[in-house]
Amino acid sequence: HVQLVESGGGSVQAGQSLRLSCAVSGYTNSYYCMAWFRQGSGGQREGAQGVAVILNGRAIYSDSAKGRFTISQDITGNTVYLQMNSLKPEVTGMYVCAAGLTSDYNWHRPLVYQYWGQGTQVTVS
Secondary structure (H helix, E strand, O other), X not given: OOEEEEEOOEEEOOOOOEEEEEEEEOOOOOOOEEEEXXXXXXXXXXXXXXXXXXXXXXXXXXXXXXXXXXXXXXXOOOEEEEEEOOOOHHHOEEEEEEEEOOOOOOOOOHHHOOEEOOOEEEEEO
């Protein structure tokens, strides 16, 4: 039974930082890539925006995340982090981690991911 459990969200002021965590359990497929998505208030997975992914050992970011967010993974591969600095109100949303088989070309498309967490809310004011 695969589980992805996010934590670390909260309400912060613009310019502050947050560190999100995603604890992964229940699967041993080392080929799975780990990604963070942001869902809007509607909560529909199809409309989720890709924020960052670790793909074949490389970190890839959306344009809006470059330079301010950092995705990383612990040595066991069981926890994925998203360090978010210099936060702006426009990044407010539910941050959800996902696992699946993806590529450089479609990592940002939510429907290619097989497993999802429930999300952690980030609110920037």
